[in-house]
Amino acid sequence: MESLARGGTRWKRFAVVMVPSVAATAAIGVALSQGALAASFSVSGQQFKVTADRLDGKGFVQYGAVDSTKAGNKPVAVVGFNEAKIKNLCQSVVVPVPAFGDVTMKLSAGTDAARPVEAKKLYIDADDIGANATFNNIDIGVSADSTSKGPGPNKGDKYAPGSFAQQADSATFTDVKQRAWATTAGTFKLSGLKMGVKKGKNECY
Template sequence: MESVARGGTRWKRFAVVMVPSVAASAAIGVALSQGALAASFSVSGQQFKLTVDELKGTGFVQYGAVDVGKSGKHPVAVVGLDSAKITNLCQSVVVPVPAFGNVSMTLRAGRAGGPKVIAKKLYIDADDLKANATFNKIDIGVSVDDTTKGPGPAKNDQYAPGSFAQQAESVKFTKVRQRAWATSAGTFKLSGLAMSVKKGKHECY
């Protein structure tokens, strides 16, 4: 799948701090590890957290957009990567269950010393990031419609035409800590996938 459509909304002015942001989510990893994601979706009302020890990617692009779901409209910084290799991925989501309390689902893959997580045509919609980043041949301030070094904006993403974007031939991120609304990928191979479900709040960070 070369692109992913998301729920539509009319663009409204908002400011997104354009920082180098990236991570990879296993929120829907079991399905993605076997094939492509559906062509469109609206985001849930919950965010999830991710940690990554190291991510090496080729073909990087970033731009501002809006994710839409039943919980409303959420401004995000979208990161797109042609390909990525990820070491020690952790993804967690906490679901409040009526009359029971919080339930946490945690997924881990690509443990250090073993096979890495491999993603193709990866898009991450995030609103918070902490990481160390190194870019190779970066362009900052290019029009989102004219990016050439990454996968380009996802089809039907809600963004302002001609708005600010940045791109690079390759990137390396370490010590990633990210909060995201959605992740999608053409393929997502999760080596050593392990899932746990526990009562209470147990997040990756």
């Protein structure tokens, strides 16, 4: 099954196959507000942006969850992979510094096509994604706690038992743009790592 989302970084521009996950994320937020679900994954509250030319992943899973920040609880869509290879990765975060202004920290890796970034047990908590996506042997509408093709829900995440999820044997994403709250991985190999700090906003996109 193939789905396409060109340009843009709004959920309404994401592929139709991903829409149910957005609904699941909204449902998680409702459950949280009604006290049916407690948020336990604490993040900094600082969003960051990520781009990549290509991500090839084995063992894909996606489900809705909640991240907890000082500003409040944030519903997110969690994407997980057993293994992933990422080409031309960029990650940036803008940090406001009192009496100085905005400072951007930017990281890049995997710019050499022969040496991509490699990750195992990779999870990305995002609330805004744009990409072109191709899934192999996808199952849409499985229970989050019964997924078997991917790494399963992250131990740090809170999600409603039996809630909507989707999984696939493998997935390929190209022209990736996303706004994320957290990324975790069992191992994360960054080939050709470069990091820079600049005054002002100098984000990946």
